[in-house]
Amino acid sequence: xxxxxxxxxxxxxxxxxxxxxxxxxxxxxxxxxxxxxxxxxxxxxxxxxxxxxxxxxxxxxxxxxxxxxxxxxxxxxxxxxxxxxxxxxxxxxxxxxxxxxxxxxxxxxxxxx
Amino acid sequence: xxxxxxxxxxxxxxxxxxxxxxxxxxxxxxxxxxxxxxxxxxxxxxxxxxxxxxxxxxxxxxxxxxxxxxxxxxxxxxxxxxxxxxxxxxxxxxxxxxxxxxxxxxxxxxx
Numbered sequence: 001x002x003x004x005x006x007x008x009x010x011x012x013x014x015x016x017x018x019x020x021x022x023x024x025x026x027x028x029x030x031x032x033x034x035x036x037x038x039x040x041x042x043x044x045x046x047x048x049x050x051x052x053x054x055x056x057x058x059x060x061x062x063x064x065x066x067x068x069x070x071x072x073x074x075x076x077x078x079x080x081x082x083x084x085x086x087x088x089x090x091x092x093x094x095x096x097x098x099x100x101x102x103x104x105x106x107x108x109x110x111x112x113x
Numbered sequence: 114x115x116x117x118x119x120x121x122x123x124x125x126x127x128x129x130x131x132x133x134x135x136x137x138x139x140x141x142x143x144x145x146x147x148x149x150x151x152x153x154x155x156x157x158x159x160x161x162x163x164x165x166x167x168x169x170x171x172x173x174x175x176x177x178x179x180x181x182x183x184x185x186x187x188x189x190x191x192x193x194x195x196x197x198x199x200x201x202x203x204x205x206x207x208x209x210x211x212x213x214x215x216x217x218x219x220x221x222x223x224x
Contacts, residue, residue: 004155033211040121042216043201090155099163101146101203102212104155 003027006091006105013112019078021108023091029103030096032074034058034066037088037107049074081112119202119215126223131189133218135202140183142204146212147176147187150199159187159200189220197222 007022025032033048035058045058047066055066063085067075074093078085088109092102116138125131137145143164148156162169162176162185169176175188189196202215 006155040216043214045211048211092156099144099161101144101148101158101161102156103158104148106155107153109153 004091004093004103004105006089006108008108009106011108011110013078013081013110015082015112017078017081017112019081019110019112021076021078021089021091021110023074023076023093023105024072025074025093025103026072027093027095027103028071029093030071031094032068033092033094033102034064034074034076035090035092036060037090043090046076081110083112086110086112117202117204117213117215119200119218121216122219122221124221124223125192127192127194129192131187131192131196131220131222133187133189133200133202133220135185135187135215137183137185137202137204137213139204139206139213140180141207143207144205145176145178145185146203146205147174147185148201148203148214150201150217152198156201192220192222194222194224196220 004025034046035043044060049055049068065077090107091105094100094102119135146161147159150156173190177186199217201217203212
């Protein structure tokens with residue numbers, strides 16, 4: 001089974017802190033994604049990556065950056081955390097084959113206080 | 114543009130059938146998907162259907178696709194309390210190749 005592992009299930013950070021959310025997949029997938037999920041707003045795409053060192057902005061990239069130095073790892077960075085970034089963050093990956101859906105990690109619930 | 118719409122909430126009694134509906138806008142979508150999200154967890158792929166199919170059945174799950182109306186549904190037979198979750202419909206956008214997700218339908222199963 002493909003595994004997408006997010007390093008933390010729950011995180012509590014202070015306003016202004018730099019926050020790193022890590023995501024690792026073990027099936028050599030080319031494509032990786034970061035979403036945030038908020039009640040009533042569904043899933044919103046923050047950033048995605050088609051290959052190592054490649055990144056593309058999603059629908060809500062403001063306040064976030066990403067890093068993909070190795071194929072299996074995709075990191076989401078909150079440069080200066082704010083309370084409006086309190087959310088559930090979901091990482092996903094997929095190969096280039098068109099029929100595959102995304103495989104999701106278990107999510108990280110981030111609270112910024 | 115590409116968009117996917119779902120109703121937000123459905124409540125059924127244990128043992129009844131549940132039908133979750135979804136409409137999408139991209140008539141060139143090749144694959145459509147149903148995901149399940151249990152409380153506090155990530156999304157789990159339940160099933161997918163290729164756009165040249167009308168129906169796909171997998172144990173208690175039946176997916177119906179009406180391509181003319183761009184309507185997708187997920188029927189869960191003999192719904193159990195363990196089926197309580199959020200269900201997301203998604204299409205693979207023909208322009209971008211990315212999955213476009215609906216808002217999710219919360220299914221509440223009452224004993």
